[in-house]
Amino acid sequence: MRVYVHDAEGKRVVEADEAATLVDVTGASAGTKIWAEDAAEPLAADATVRVLAGRNVAAVHVGKGLITVSVTYAGATKTETFGPGAKIDKVLDWATGKDGFDLPEGDRHDLVLRLKGSTGSLDPDTHVGTLAGKGETLALDLLPGDKFAG
Incomplete structure (x- = not known):
């Protein structure tokens, strides 16, 4: 699955298996928050790419709070x-x-x-x-x- 990753370095596209964790796919460090596009709450720390499967765009934002x-x-x-x-x-x-x-x-x-x-x-x-x-x-x-x- 194609995942669009937005972080402090900018934007990038990563190809990932749906079973992969978002922490591994994004390269986020432990304790860093990962948010799905338009989400009001961060995703679970152990979330996999699969949680993005039903969205129009599989995009996440890394490292920011509200x-x-x-x-x-x-x-x-x-x-x-x-x-x-x-x-x-x-x-x-x-x-x-x-x-x-x-x-x-x-x-x-x-x-x-x-x-x-x-x-x-x-x-x-x-x-x-x-x-x-x-x-x-x-x-x-x-x-x-x-x-x-x-």
Whole structure:
């Protein structure tokens, strides 16, 4: 099975047997957490590649705990924790939803997330663990996306 491994060194693809442990496949040291993509909790220490078999993409994030994501909108800041494999689209759903800023449905589609102080919108498929790097926090701004006149 093809496993996409995200860690402090970057991203790589590893071919592995489903019976192999994720610790062996990723080269993680003892006690290091391994997270499946979009998971809220790390996988068991003895998990095998087989636990990823039913997923659309067999991707794991190695060596990080939860990432504390702070989103600022209209001068207010809300904070939530996500697994490192959570994608920006999931953070956007939270930030615009009832547990975040509780924005009207019609306003949500015009908003994007950007790194704090940045002018570039984030790709919805980017993982928060990738953006946080080796850190445990991530600061984002929720802003109107680019509008095209026409």
